[in-house]
Amino acid sequence: MAKILLENYCFPENLVGMQEAIQQAIDSGEILRISDRKTLASVLTVGVQGALNDPRLTVSYEPNFVPVMPPLLPSLPIEQLIRLVRNSVKVDILENNIGYLRIDRIIGEETAATLGSLLRDNIWDKIAHTSSLIFDLRYSTAGQLSGIPFIISYFSDPVPIIHIDTVYDRPSNTTRELWTMPSIKGERYGKKKDMIILTSKHTMGAAEAVAYTFKHLKRAIIVGERSAGGSVKVRKIRVGGSEFYITVPVARSFNPITGQSWEVSGVSPTVNIIAKEAVAKAKYLLAVRGAIPSIVQSISNIIERSYAFTDKVPALLHHLQSTDLFSVISEEDLAIRLNQDLQTVSEDPRLIIKYLQDNAAIVEEDPELCTVPDDQELLRALIDSTFKVEILPGNTGYLRFDKFVELSALTKSEEFMAKKVWEPIKDTDNLIIDLRYNTGGCSTSLALILSYLHDISPKHHFFTIYTRIQNTTTAYNTPLQITGPTYGSKRGVYVLTSYHTASVGEEFAYLIQSLHRGTVIGEITSGTLMHSKMFQIEGTGLAITVPVINFIDNNEECWLGGGVVPDAIVLAEDAEDQVHEIADFHQGLRSLMEETGELLEKHYAIHEVALKAITDSMSSSAMLSPSRLMTL
Template sequence: MEQHTPPLLLMLLLFTLSASSSFQPALVLEMAKILLENYCFPENLVGMQEAIQQAITSGEILQISDRKTLAAVLTVGVQGALNDPRLTVSYEPNFVPVVPLMLPSLPTDQLIRLVRNSVKLDILEDNIGYLRVDRIIGEETAAKLGSLLRDNIWDKIAHTSSLIFDLRYSTTGQLSGVPFIISYFSDTQPLIHIDTVYDRPSNTTMELWTMPSIKGERYGKKKDVIILISKRTMGAAEAVAYTLKNLKRAIIVGERSAGGSVKVQKIKIEGSEFYITVPVARSVSPITGQSWEVSGVSPTVSVSPKEAVTKAKSLLAVRSSIPNIVQRISVIIGQLYAFTDRVPALQQQLQSTDLFSVISEEDLAVRLNQDLQTVSEDPRLTIKYMQDSSATAEEEPELYKDTDDPKVLAELVDTTFKVKILPGNAGYLRFDEFIESAALMKLEEVMAKKVWEPLKDTDYLIIDLRYNTGGYSPSLALILSYLQDASQRSHLFTIYDRIQNTTTEYYSVSEITGPTYGSKRGVYVLTSYYTASVGEEFAYLIQSLHRGTVIGEITSGALMHSKMFQIEKTDLAITVPSINFIDNNGECWLGGGVVPDAIVVCSLATSRGSKHQTK
């Protein structure tokens, strides 16, 4: 630890800036002695006596005639050097020490009256307990009033569904009472080390642990507890809030607490009417390695003290719905998720997710989504917060009318497929959707004449999917069959349908009407950010089948073959992939954007395809 002391004491001595009356350096020496014997961070005081003696013997001590000015100067010096705002020096010729009230020595009836005046208990709507405590009583007092506390407080609270623990006005108390309170919100075993307190005057260290047995029924670790704090909350109440927050046992609502101390004493500097206020004990949490002292306890949710109770009630309403939400999500995944082998691990993760500090549906969505993504490694499985929005199932493309009318079929081909012969004898084929496979088979004869016949003698083929937003996956097989050799039957892809519990393998169609383009001539597929769903599947298969080159922009990465469900009475929606699209290598494509072999902006993709072929 850094030793700030020598500069500190030289500063203290050189800060005494006046020129007349004689001021004995004994005041500074006595102040230093008090700090050495009482300050709770003695390691910061190494070298103090040597520095003071050196300054005194060197004759560098000047004088300040006004005692209050001197006290203020000394305060600034000691606070700045030790970086501790609790250290103050005061000049108080008429100071009368206040003898602290020893609660355990009071008659029992007075203790009862005091506790009743500092504790308020109520049972609110929805069986929410409300407990306001304005004084944390110590170990001896708690033991003396054990039956009263049990019958009138703890046993009544024990049967509530959740608790609002109000410490906004708790400005006094004893640290020895903290283990009693923490124990009520913990299980019997294992015991928890909740605090370590070092007392400098006695040079002793005391550990605070939860208690193996207490009077009254424990509240336990499962039911929600919200602690209210304010800038007035101080001392032992801060220790309670800080410990329960970091044990992940309570959500803190309100404003940052006062940042008090375990124990501060005002000590008279011998031979004078000056006093120095010194923190004589310090707390170190074994949970965090830090303390609530000076800095205070920061709330999980910041609101004004006036709004704290209302906010706590709304948080409890949200949190009470969490188990049902998690259960509903678990059921949906179990019924619909296409990776059935991952379902047990996902459901187990949902039940074990740490939702301690979830304070809103949006927060819940983030937590659950992170866990589901980690376990499933499937970007299609998502939970989203969709306020003011209704979730709907992924819409299936509209079925074409069941017709055999040649004129209607010809018009459908003309509106769906655009065919050109570009300079350099390059074939160009654009289609913006994949027609339903049954309709496509009816169109096959017309397609042979209007699409494949014009393209059959081109040197290479550009397939433009820049505006293709999807359609029917089964129709991929027919289109891809024209890019294979008719003499070979090739496995193209497989679809597993979780809802139907069917696995369908798709092969190249050997009996097609038109001339096949074959497997030898170059094929260039153009993509853009708008290329989505089945359009992406086509580009993905072109790469996995090693049948062509994809040129353009990374595709949209649209989630495919998924169902979106609104979680009833919430603004949460879950998207579940119910179909797995598996390529010819047995790899399941999870719907991320297809990365082209050559990335170019959309408007340049056609010319790039021609230049690529020329090269």
């Protein structure tokens, strides 16, 4: 046995110490006490398989074994060869110009050369002009490796030639490389059209080599069951003059891409499904994959037309067109692949492609939020119902509004607005702005409301909005004229947030922080504001969310949206109580800064204008914002 393995086993490097192991088993005496021949064969099989970790190695006792030599195909009469090929090959053209090719036996190199014209006329030319192909190997259980280059070549380009496989034969100690062929009879199918290979648990040998090669060349998607895991070549060899035989794999395959093989483990499918359902699944996949180019083009058009970061658009479009979508098997899979690529190139978490389960409808923003009634009484009723004002203990003003009213509504009723909101709170020491229930509205009124929280002069620039779809840039500054008293910049402003705070409410909270005009207290906001718009890809379950607005704050930084993190994070229901603690702390700081200012005025030898700038800065409530306290 050791001698047979050393001369024939295709992994000779694993046989180091094999002869010594067999001698040890003999010397132990246990194996010599086995009197039943079949039991001995079983024991030897377990020993050899365990030592070499190869389930193909088996020892058998077969006193009546007669080797059967299959006839060599090239030696058969031409009529029999033609009959064999016709019985093992089926060609059909399915709906939507899908080709169907079933091969149950892969013929060898010599036979393929002999029947070249027959194969061309009856197989290759028939499928050459189909739009895509289903290649059925579910029933392919026999064949020769030498025929593989003929098949692979028809589904490849003539140049460059491709290294398909390397086969090592142990008895002859020779290595043979398989390459695609630069010229063949018939028209090539090429490598661009979709091809799906069907496999089953019965697919074996040369058919496994074909499926494995196409899979790792990224030329075909495998659909069906894991294949049988056969071998390149197995021989049953008689052990000496006995009636025992050992079955040995005498050749092995090395794939140049993976360095491994389909032997023993089989070919794992890209889409795992029972074999009898594989054709229907393949048709579905081809329909999905056939739509990919138009889907990618639609997405490219939307990005080119709508994405706010115009400088990133060329790179995104280039990447979309060059993305490897070889193994995409569903719209959901396509969304995941494209999403990963877009996120990597754009570094923008808002640019998202989603698969909408069951083609869920896209919910559009309620247009009523930005409508303005013409009637003055209706306008006043809108203002009255929107804004709630109170004076709390400790002379603290309280202002709650749950949506941002359109700017024209505020300007048309500004006198009433001043009387309703700003007059009652003008003499308070601090102001609470409650946005815990604010879910958005119209951002056009942001600058006006912020203006009331600053001094009339100097004029302020609050933020800039660039809208890609209209290709417009709008700067939002202090209005030319304000009706009613402003709250000014000296007193404390405390903005309350919750996870319900959304959209424009998030913009306001963000600007309060970036302008250093107040302290945000409560929960991280909803994160729903992305300055984006969702577009559905027609005829699919896919949608792309594209940032269509660049929101640029007063520091010239572009805010990508997402949740606003409060300066003091507490539960929303505790936020108002937290205001009083923070306000008391700020009051102590104000006193400290006032005393420091007085000391500077008395003792610091500095120019009067510079001194006034320092004291004004220290008296400003902006100094109380968490981001500015460090400068103290």
